[in-house]
Amino acid sequence: MPASLSPTKTAAALRTSARVSLDLLLVVLAASVCLWLLGRMWSVVWPLVVGLFLTTLAWPPARFLRRRGCPPALAASVVTVAFLLVVSGIVTLIAVPVASQSGELADGAVSGIQRIREWAAGPPLNIADEQITDGFDQAVARIQDSVDSVLTAVVSGVSTVVNGLVTAVLALFLMFFFLKDGPRFLPWLARQLPGRLATDVPVVAERSWQTLGAFVRSQAFVGLLDAVLIGIGLWVLKVPLVLPLAVLTFVSAFVPIVGALFAGLVAVLIALVSNGLTDALIVLAIIVVVQQLEGNVFQPMIQSRGLGLHAAVVLLAVTLGGSLAGIVGSLLAVPAAALIAVVWNYVREQLREPESDESPAGAAVPS
Incomplete structure (x- = not known):
């Protein structure tokens, strides 16, 4: 006959499983509370995270200047200004060639649309110009009927852009202070705990x-x-x-x-x-x-x-x-x-x- 289970060992195993399950539930509950608090404070947490990301990129040159005897505030200021110049240069590098070739691109866009219409008019689609015009008129009519939704989307987009600018400004200021006072943070933290x-x-x-x-x-x-x-x-x-x-x-x-x-x-x-x-x-x-x-x-x-x-x-x-x-x-x-x-x-x-x-x-x- 097969050996029967030991009641003592079974009860001990169940008690251990229950205790481990309770500990895991408490850990999950604590993690959920932390995530909820992060969500409530996201307007502050997100600029902090972006500022930390920027600081990791800007810290090597700041550390180089500090090791050469540059005061922390001056090193942070120089690196922050250089960072802004680099970002401005990247924007200029993208914007200037696009602006100089905007006319050529506009002409190419018109000819590209015309080629697409000619391709759609031929086999296998055989879409006539009247059908394209009717489809365009229907799209315009739908847009006119949903003006409120369009305005809401525009307002939401503007709000997103404004929030992005505010986040960028806050992150830039935080990057400056992290570059300036970062090495003093850990000793200060150790004294507080x-x-x-x-x-x-x-x-x-x-x-x-x-x-x-x-x-x-x-x-x-x-x-x-x-x-x-x-x-x-x-x-x-x-x-x-x-x-x-x-x-x-x-x-x-x-x-x-x-x-x-x-x-x-x-x-x-x-x-x-x-x-x-x-x-x-x-x-x-x-x-x-x-x-x-x-x-x-x-x-x-x-x-x-x-x-x-x-x-x-x-x-x-x-x-x-x-x-x-x-x-x-x-x-x-x-x-x-x-x-x-x-x-x-x-x-x-x-x-x-x-x-x-x-x-x-x-x-x-x-x-």
Whole structure:
């Protein structure tokens, strides 16, 4: 007969399972409360996060100046002004060539639309001009009927732009103060915390800062790789505005999913209105191949090495972050996963059993 279960061991196992389940529920509840508080304070948290991202990019030159004897305030001011000049240069690099070739692009857009109409009028679609005109009139009528919705969307868009400008200004000021007073933050934090927290929290904060810097540098490298590969393809096809499109590709790499789609759409449209449908399709194929290589090969490999995360973890983190919080979730998913890994590794270090230097009883000690 098979042996029966031990009532004592079964009861002990159930009690252990219940206790572990209760502990997990408390952890999930605490995490939910923290996320709810972050959501309530998002208008402050988001500029803080952006400011930290900018500081990781601007800190190396600021550190160089400080090591050369430059006062912290002066070093932070110089780097902040230089950062603004670089951003202004990037905007100028995009805007000036576009403005100088706007007439050519407008003519190309008109001829491109005309070619599309001629293609639609032929087989297999055989769409007559009257049908196109009727469709256009119906679209205008629908827009006129939904003026309130259009106005609401415009107001919402203006509000989003204003909020973005406010966030950028706040993030810039925070970057200045982080560059100026950043090295004094951890000692100040250690003095404010009691007991062991005065040691643990600064260590975790320093490791988190290093991890955040690795993320931003890896993202910048991936964006540069995208810009170079796509720029070479546009240059070979003789598409105009190659340099502005390459710069736009690099900048948009910091905004996951939507940034790549926007930069790719702009490149394809310019190729369509300037070079024709064939080159536009080739540009689309180049962008799709590069984006697939970036998303499935380059980015997971580079970020997994820089952040200490497996490539599969990076992919899953981006997918989960996008499903939970959209674009912002995709942007913050990888650094959030890396910071969680930093905390987890530190906790494991603290909970690890100390290695004994004594030899087990009866073991032979080598001479």
